Amino acid sequence: MKYREEIFAVLRFHKLRLTKTRQAVVELFVRNETPLSVPDILLALHKRQAGVNKTTVYRELERLQAIGVLEPVQLGDRKQYYELASRKHHHHLVCLQCERVEDIDMDEAVLFAEERKWSREKHFIILRHSLEFFGLCRQCQAA
Amino acid sequence: MKYREEIFAVLRFHKLRLTKTRQAVVELFVRNETPLSVPDILLALHKRQAGVNKTTVYRELERLQAIGVLEPVQLGDRKQYYELASRKHHHHLVCLQCERVEDIDMDEAVLFAEERKWSREKHFIILRHSLEFFGLCRQCQAA
DNA sequence: TTGACAAATGCAACTAAGTTGCGTTAGTAT
Protein backbone atom coordinates (compact mmCIF):
# COMPACT_ATOMS: atom_id res chain seq x y z
CA MET A 1 0.00 0.00 0.00
CA LYS A 2 2.59 2.45 -1.08
CA TYR A 3 0.27 4.75 -2.96
CA ARG A 4 -2.38 7.32 -2.07
CA GLU A 5 -5.41 5.31 -3.01
CA GLU A 6 -4.33 2.18 -1.22
CA ILE A 7 -3.71 4.14 1.95
CA PHE A 8 -7.08 5.85 1.73
CA ALA A 9 -8.67 2.44 1.32
CA VAL A 10 -7.01 1.34 4.56
CA LEU A 11 -8.31 4.45 6.29
CA ARG A 12 -11.84 3.67 5.11
CA PHE A 13 -11.45 0.09 6.26
CA HIS A 14 -10.59 1.36 9.73
CA LYS A 15 -13.55 3.75 9.58
CA LEU A 16 -11.31 6.78 9.80
CA ARG A 17 -12.96 9.87 8.38
CA LEU A 18 -11.37 11.65 5.45
CA THR A 19 -10.48 14.93 7.09
CA LYS A 20 -8.45 17.80 5.67
CA THR A 21 -5.51 17.30 8.00
CA ARG A 22 -5.49 13.53 7.61
CA GLN A 23 -5.45 13.87 3.85
CA ALA A 24 -2.71 16.50 3.88
CA VAL A 25 -0.53 14.42 6.20
CA VAL A 26 -0.90 11.28 4.12
CA GLU A 27 -0.12 13.18 0.92
CA LEU A 28 3.01 14.57 2.53
CA PHE A 29 4.28 11.12 3.38
CA VAL A 30 3.45 9.79 -0.07
CA ARG A 31 5.36 12.64 -1.69
CA ASN A 32 8.31 12.46 0.68
CA GLU A 33 11.21 10.06 0.66
CA THR A 34 12.66 11.04 4.01
CA PRO A 35 11.33 10.40 7.52
CA LEU A 36 9.18 13.24 8.85
CA SER A 37 8.75 14.60 12.38
CA VAL A 38 5.85 16.68 13.70
CA PRO A 39 7.82 19.94 13.37
CA ASP A 40 8.67 18.98 9.76
CA ILE A 41 5.01 18.39 9.00
CA LEU A 42 3.82 21.59 10.65
CA LEU A 43 6.39 23.56 8.68
CA ALA A 44 5.57 21.91 5.36
CA LEU A 45 1.83 22.34 5.73
CA HIS A 46 2.18 25.92 6.85
CA LYS A 47 4.19 26.70 3.74
CA ARG A 48 1.33 25.53 1.57
CA GLN A 49 -1.07 27.66 3.68
CA ALA A 50 -2.81 24.66 5.17
CA GLY A 51 -3.46 25.71 8.74
CA VAL A 52 -2.83 22.68 10.93
CA ASN A 53 -2.81 22.30 14.66
CA LYS A 54 0.12 20.56 16.30
CA THR A 55 -2.02 18.53 18.70
CA THR A 56 -4.00 17.26 15.75
CA VAL A 57 -0.84 16.25 13.93
CA TYR A 58 0.51 14.40 16.98
CA ARG A 59 -2.77 12.52 17.32
CA GLU A 60 -2.94 11.81 13.61
CA LEU A 61 0.51 10.26 13.49
CA GLU A 62 -0.35 8.08 16.46
CA ARG A 63 -3.48 6.81 14.71
CA LEU A 64 -1.67 6.21 11.43
CA GLN A 65 0.93 4.23 13.31
CA ALA A 66 -1.73 2.28 15.20
CA ILE A 67 -3.33 1.06 11.99
CA GLY A 68 0.01 0.26 10.41
CA VAL A 69 0.19 3.02 7.81
CA LEU A 70 3.21 4.66 9.44
CA GLU A 71 6.25 3.27 11.20
CA PRO A 72 8.26 5.04 13.89
CA VAL A 73 11.86 5.94 13.08
CA GLN A 74 14.55 7.19 15.45
CA LEU A 75 17.27 9.36 14.02
CA GLY A 76 19.27 10.11 17.11
CA ASP A 77 17.87 13.54 17.97
CA ARG A 78 14.99 14.02 20.34
CA LYS A 79 12.27 14.04 17.73
CA GLN A 80 10.05 11.15 16.76
CA TYR A 81 10.09 10.55 13.01
CA TYR A 82 7.74 8.46 10.90
CA GLU A 83 7.81 6.81 7.50
CA LEU A 84 5.27 4.99 5.35
CA ALA A 85 5.21 1.41 6.58
CA SER A 86 4.53 0.25 3.03
CA ARG A 87 8.00 1.10 1.86
CA LYS A 88 10.46 -1.72 1.57
CA HIS A 89 12.07 -2.13 4.98
CA HIS A 90 15.35 -0.27 5.06
CA HIS A 91 17.79 1.56 7.31
CA HIS A 92 19.28 5.02 7.40
CA LEU A 93 22.51 6.87 6.98
CA VAL A 94 22.24 10.06 9.06
CA CYS A 95 24.58 13.04 8.76
CA LEU A 96 25.48 14.29 12.24
CA GLN A 97 26.16 17.76 10.84
CA CYS A 98 23.27 18.66 8.54
CA GLU A 99 20.77 15.92 9.41
CA ARG A 100 20.56 14.73 5.81
CA VAL A 101 19.12 11.22 5.68
CA GLU A 102 19.73 8.55 3.04
CA ASP A 103 17.98 5.23 2.85
CA ILE A 104 19.98 2.05 2.58
CA ASP A 105 18.85 -1.48 1.83
CA MET A 106 20.59 -4.42 3.28
CA ASP A 107 20.14 -8.12 3.57
CA GLU A 108 18.48 -8.57 6.93
CA ALA A 109 18.86 -12.30 7.26
CA VAL A 110 21.52 -11.80 9.93
CA LEU A 111 19.35 -9.43 11.92
CA PHE A 112 16.40 -11.80 11.82
CA ALA A 113 18.63 -14.65 12.95
CA GLU A 114 19.73 -12.50 15.88
CA GLU A 115 16.15 -11.66 16.72
CA ARG A 116 15.21 -15.32 16.91
CA LYS A 117 18.25 -16.10 19.00
CA TRP A 118 17.71 -13.37 21.59
CA SER A 119 14.01 -13.92 21.59
CA ARG A 120 14.68 -17.46 22.82
CA GLU A 121 17.55 -16.68 25.17
CA LYS A 122 16.16 -13.59 26.87
CA HIS A 123 12.47 -14.42 26.53
CA PHE A 124 11.80 -11.17 24.76
CA ILE A 125 9.13 -10.88 22.07
CA ILE A 126 10.88 -8.74 19.48
CA LEU A 127 8.53 -6.47 17.57
CA ARG A 128 10.87 -4.27 15.60
CA HIS A 129 14.44 -3.12 15.35
CA SER A 130 16.16 0.08 14.48
CA LEU A 131 19.52 0.26 12.75
CA GLU A 132 20.96 3.60 11.77
CA PHE A 133 24.45 4.62 10.75
CA PHE A 134 25.71 8.04 11.81
CA GLY A 135 28.46 10.02 10.19
CA LEU A 136 29.27 12.85 7.81
CA CYS A 137 27.76 13.26 4.36
CA ARG A 138 29.79 14.25 1.32
CA GLN A 139 28.93 17.97 1.59
CA CYS A 140 29.71 18.21 5.28
CA GLN A 141 33.08 16.51 4.89
CA ALA A 142 34.20 19.38 2.68
CA ALA A 143 33.12 22.06 5.15
CA MET B 1 39.50 1.41 31.00
CA LYS B 2 36.53 -0.28 32.44
CA TYR B 3 37.35 0.43 36.04
CA ARG B 4 37.26 3.43 38.31
CA GLU B 5 40.97 4.01 38.54
CA GLU B 6 41.59 3.77 34.85
CA ILE B 7 38.86 6.29 34.18
CA PHE B 8 40.22 8.69 36.76
CA ALA B 9 43.62 8.36 35.13
CA VAL B 10 42.07 9.40 31.84
CA LEU B 11 40.46 12.38 33.53
CA ARG B 12 43.80 13.44 34.96
CA PHE B 13 45.41 13.02 31.54
CA HIS B 14 42.83 15.44 30.11
CA LYS B 15 43.45 17.82 33.02
CA LEU B 16 39.91 17.48 34.26
CA ARG B 17 39.59 18.33 37.95
CA LEU B 18 38.37 15.74 40.36
CA THR B 19 35.12 17.34 41.47
CA LYS B 20 32.33 15.88 43.60
CA THR B 21 29.83 15.66 40.79
CA ARG B 22 32.31 14.27 38.31
CA GLN B 23 33.33 11.57 40.74
CA ALA B 24 29.73 10.66 41.60
CA VAL B 25 28.74 10.47 37.94
CA VAL B 26 31.67 8.25 37.03
CA GLU B 27 30.98 5.95 39.99
CA LEU B 28 27.35 5.64 38.90
CA PHE B 29 28.38 4.51 35.43
CA VAL B 30 30.94 2.08 36.81
CA ARG B 31 28.35 0.53 39.13
CA ASN B 32 25.57 0.45 36.51
CA GLU B 33 25.08 -2.03 33.76
CA THR B 34 22.31 -0.16 31.94
CA PRO B 35 22.48 3.05 29.91
CA LEU B 36 21.77 6.19 31.96
CA SER B 37 20.04 9.45 31.03
CA VAL B 38 20.34 12.78 32.83
CA PRO B 39 17.00 12.27 34.64
CA ASP B 40 18.22 8.82 35.76
CA ILE B 41 21.41 10.31 37.13
CA LEU B 42 19.67 13.18 38.92
CA LEU B 43 17.28 10.73 40.54
CA ALA B 44 20.00 8.29 41.58
CA LEU B 45 22.25 10.99 43.05
CA HIS B 46 19.37 12.62 44.86
CA LYS B 47 18.50 9.31 46.51
CA ARG B 48 21.97 9.12 47.98
CA GLN B 49 21.62 12.74 49.18
CA ALA B 50 24.22 14.05 46.79
CA GLY B 51 22.84 17.40 45.70
CA VAL B 52 23.59 17.78 42.01
CA ASN B 53 22.55 20.40 39.53
CA LYS B 54 21.06 19.30 36.24
CA THR B 55 23.02 21.81 34.15
CA THR B 56 26.21 20.47 35.69
CA VAL B 57 25.24 16.91 34.84
CA TYR B 58 24.44 17.80 31.23
CA ARG B 59 27.79 19.50 30.88
CA GLU B 60 29.60 16.67 32.61
CA LEU B 61 28.19 14.03 30.28
CA GLU B 62 29.16 16.12 27.28
CA ARG B 63 32.74 16.35 28.55
CA LEU B 64 32.95 12.66 29.37
CA GLN B 65 31.73 11.88 25.87
CA ALA B 66 34.20 14.33 24.33
CA ILE B 67 37.18 12.57 25.92
CA GLY B 68 35.85 9.14 25.03
CA VAL B 69 34.85 7.91 28.48
CA LEU B 70 31.15 7.75 27.61
CA GLU B 71 29.29 6.80 24.47
CA PRO B 72 25.86 8.06 23.42
CA VAL B 73 23.04 5.53 23.23
CA GLN B 74 19.56 6.00 21.77
CA LEU B 75 16.78 3.90 23.19
CA GLY B 76 13.83 5.16 21.20
CA ASP B 77 12.44 7.70 23.65
CA ARG B 78 13.42 11.34 23.63
CA LYS B 79 16.18 11.08 26.18
CA GLN B 80 19.86 10.88 25.49
CA TYR B 81 21.44 7.91 27.27
CA TYR B 82 25.11 7.18 27.84
CA GLU B 83 27.21 4.14 28.63
CA LEU B 84 30.86 3.58 29.48
CA ALA B 85 32.74 3.48 26.19
CA SER B 86 35.11 0.93 27.68
CA ARG B 87 32.52 -1.82 27.72
CA LYS B 88 32.63 -4.32 24.90
CA HIS B 89 30.58 -2.91 22.02
CA HIS B 90 27.08 -4.32 22.17
CA HIS B 91 23.47 -3.63 21.33
CA HIS B 92 20.21 -3.46 23.28
CA LEU B 93 16.94 -5.23 23.74
CA VAL B 94 14.46 -2.59 24.95
CA CYS B 95 11.07 -3.37 26.46
CA LEU B 96 8.45 -1.03 25.01
CA GLN B 97 6.31 -1.42 28.13
CA CYS B 98 8.61 -1.07 31.14
CA GLU B 99 11.78 0.28 29.50
CA ARG B 100 13.89 -2.57 30.84
CA VAL B 101 17.12 -2.82 28.85
CA GLU B 102 19.23 -5.90 28.26
CA ASP B 103 22.58 -5.96 26.54
CA ILE B 104 23.24 -8.31 23.68
CA ASP B 105 26.47 -9.21 21.96
CA MET B 106 26.57 -10.06 18.32
CA ASP B 107 29.07 -10.64 15.62
CA GLU B 108 29.38 -7.31 13.89
CA ALA B 109 31.28 -8.40 10.85
CA VAL B 110 28.16 -7.95 8.73
CA LEU B 111 27.54 -4.46 10.03
CA PHE B 112 31.10 -3.41 9.37
CA ALA B 113 30.89 -4.83 5.86
CA GLU B 114 27.76 -2.74 5.32
CA GLU B 115 29.48 0.33 6.67
CA ARG B 116 32.36 -0.03 4.23
CA LYS B 117 29.94 -0.61 1.36
CA TRP B 118 27.74 2.43 2.03
CA SER B 119 30.68 4.53 2.90
CA ARG B 120 31.97 3.97 -0.64
CA GLU B 121 28.64 4.14 -2.45
CA LYS B 122 27.12 7.15 -0.72
CA HIS B 123 30.37 8.94 0.14
CA PHE B 124 29.46 9.04 3.81
CA ILE B 125 32.09 8.81 6.52
CA ILE B 126 30.45 6.47 9.00
CA LEU B 127 31.38 7.22 12.60
CA ARG B 128 29.05 4.98 14.57
CA HIS B 129 25.91 2.94 14.33
CA SER B 130 23.02 2.18 16.58
CA LEU B 131 21.15 -1.10 16.56
CA GLU B 132 18.42 -1.73 19.07
CA PHE B 133 15.68 -4.31 19.20
CA PHE B 134 12.31 -3.32 20.63
CA GLY B 135 9.68 -5.61 22.08
CA LEU B 136 8.19 -7.00 25.26
CA CYS B 137 10.19 -8.47 28.11
CA ARG B 138 9.20 -11.65 29.90
CA GLN B 139 7.42 -9.84 32.75
CA CYS B 140 5.44 -7.53 30.49
CA GLN B 141 4.24 -10.40 28.29
CA ALA B 142 2.43 -11.86 31.30
CA ALA B 143 0.70 -8.61 32.19
C1' DT C 1 50.34 27.07 52.57
C1' DT C 2 48.75 30.27 50.26
C1' DG C 3 47.33 32.89 46.39
C1' DA C 4 45.88 33.21 41.68
C1' DC C 5 43.64 31.53 37.78
C1' DA C 6 40.93 28.71 35.06
C1' DA C 7 37.78 25.14 35.41
C1' DA C 8 33.60 23.95 37.08
C1' DT C 9 29.34 25.09 39.36
C1' DG C 10 24.53 26.78 40.34
C1' DC C 11 20.80 29.46 39.35
C1' DA C 12 17.19 31.46 36.60
C1' DA C 13 15.24 31.99 32.52
C1' DC C 14 14.64 30.00 28.23
C1' DT C 15 13.49 26.71 24.08
C1' DA C 16 11.59 22.71 21.80
C1' DA C 17 9.00 18.43 21.68
C1' DG C 18 5.32 16.35 23.22
C1' DT C 19 0.79 15.75 26.28
C1' DT C 20 -3.85 16.51 28.37
C1' DG C 21 -8.59 18.11 29.12
C1' DC C 22 -12.40 19.94 27.36
C1' DG C 23 -15.65 22.43 24.75
C1' DT C 24 -16.58 22.91 19.56
C1' DT C 25 -16.74 21.49 14.69
C1' DA C 26 -17.61 18.64 10.94
C1' DG C 27 -17.68 13.84 8.32
C1' DT C 28 -20.79 10.30 7.52
C1' DA C 29 -24.54 6.90 7.95
C1' DT C 30 -29.45 6.78 8.27
Place this chain on the structure above:
DNA sequence: ATACTAACGCAACTTAGTTGCATTTGTCAA
Protein backbone atom coordinates in the same frame (compact mmCIF):
# COMPACT_ATOMS: atom_id res chain seq x y z
C1' DA D 1 -31.70 16.81 6.88
C1' DT D 2 -30.36 15.18 11.10
C1' DA D 3 -27.87 13.12 14.67
C1' DC D 4 -23.97 10.79 16.28
C1' DT D 5 -19.38 10.77 17.35
C1' DA D 6 -14.77 11.10 15.45
C1' DA D 7 -11.77 14.59 15.02
C1' DC D 8 -10.38 19.25 15.94
C1' DG D 9 -8.35 23.43 18.21
C1' DC D 10 -7.01 25.89 21.99
C1' DA D 11 -4.71 26.75 26.33
C1' DA D 12 -2.17 25.15 29.79
C1' DC D 13 1.08 21.88 31.06
C1' DT D 14 5.31 18.62 31.32
C1' DT D 15 9.82 17.07 30.28
C1' DA D 16 14.45 17.22 28.17
C1' DG D 17 17.77 20.04 27.16
C1' DT D 18 20.27 24.92 26.65
C1' DT D 19 22.34 29.52 27.71
C1' DG D 20 24.41 33.45 30.16
C1' DC D 21 26.46 34.99 33.92
C1' DA D 22 27.93 35.65 38.53
C1' DT D 23 30.11 32.61 42.17
C1' DT D 24 32.77 28.83 43.94
C1' DT D 25 36.51 25.57 44.06
C1' DG D 26 40.40 22.43 42.44
C1' DT D 27 45.11 22.74 41.34
C1' DC D 28 49.67 24.38 40.39
C1' DA D 29 53.57 27.42 41.19
C1' DA D 30 55.76 30.26 44.38
